[in-house]
Amino acid sequence: MPSVLIADDHPLFRQALRQAATEAVPGLLTFQAESLEEALHQLDGNPDIDLVLLDLHMPGNHGLAGLAAIRSQFPAVGVMVVSANDDTAVIRRALDHGAMGYLPKRSDIALLGEAILTVINGQQWLPPGLRESVARTASREQDISLASGLSRLTAQQFRVLTLVADGLLNKQIADRLGIQERTVKAHLTAIFERLDVRNRTQAGVVLRELAINDPSRRLED
Numbered sequence: 001m002p003s004v005l006i007a008d009d010h011p012l013f014r015q016a017l018r019q020a021a022t023e024a025v026p027g028l029l030t031f032q033a034e035s036l037e038e039a040l041h042q043l044d045g046n047p048d049i050d051l052v053l054l055d056l057h058m059p060g061n062h063g064l065a066g067l068a069a070i071r072s073q074f075p076a077v078g079v080m081v082v083s084a085n086d087d088t089a090v091i092r093r094a095l096d097h098g099a100m101g102y103l104p105k106r107s108d109i110a111l112l113g114e115a116i117l118t119v120i121n122g123q124q125w126l127p128p129g130l131r132e133s134v135a136r137t138a139s140r141e142q143d144i145s146l147a148s149g150l151s152r153l154t155a156q157q158f159r160v161l162t163l164v165a166d167g168l169l170n171k172q173i174a175d176r177l178g179i180q181e182r183t184v185k186a187h188l189t190a191i192f193e194r195l196d197v198r199n200r201t202q203a204g205v206v207l208r209e210l211a212i213n214d215p216s217r218r219l220e221d
Contacts, residue, residue, distance in 0.1 A: 021053075062211045
C-alpha cells in the first residue's frame with residue numbers, strides 16, 4: 001500500500017491534497033505535517049513513507065533547504081514539490097536538488113493522482129505544460145555541486161549546518177543538539193570538506209543560497 005506525507009502549512013490545502021490523492025489512488029495511506037520539523041519527525045517515525053508532497057515555504061523551511069534536508073536524511077523517500085512558485089528556473093533547481101516531481105499549486109488537482117503514481121514508481125513527473133520549458137532551462141553547475149555535497153552530509157551534520165546558517169556559535173549548537181562542543185567541531189570539519197568551503201561563514205552562505213522567493217507571500221503583504 002503506497003503512503004504519502006503531505007507537508008504544507010495551510011490546513012485547507014492539505015485537506016484538499018489528501019482528498020484528491022486518496023480519490024485518485026485507492027488505498028493510499030496519508031500522513032500530514034505543517035512544518036519542516038514535523039515532516040522530518042513523521043519521516044523518522046514512519047520509515048515506510050514512499051513520497052513527500054513538499055511545500056517550499058512552510059515554517060522551518062526556506063526554499064530548497066527542506067528538500068535538501070529530506071534528501072540528505074531520507075534518501076530513499078521520493079519528494080514532489082507542491083508550490084505556488086511555477087518559475088521554470090526554480091523548478092529546474094528543485095529537480096537538480098533531488099525532487100522527482102513538481103506540481104504548481106495552480107495546476108489542475110486532477111493531475112495529482114497521475115503525479116503521485118508516476119513518482120512512487122520511480123519516474124520523474126512534471127505538468128505537461130511545463131515539461132518543454134523546464135527541459136530547455138539549463139542546470140546551474142553551482143546547484144549540481146551543492147546537491148552532491150549536501151547529499152553526503154549525515155542527518156546530524158545537516159542539523160549543525162542549519163544552526164550555523166542561523167548564526168549559532170559552537171557552544172550554542174552543542175547545547176541545542178545535546179552533544180559535546182568537540183563533536184560540533186568534528187561535524188564542522190566534515191561539513192567544510194564535503195561542501196568545499198573554508199569556514200562557517202561560507203558554509204552558512206551555501207545553505208542560504210537555497211532560499212526561494214514565495215510569490216503567494218508577496219501577494220499577502
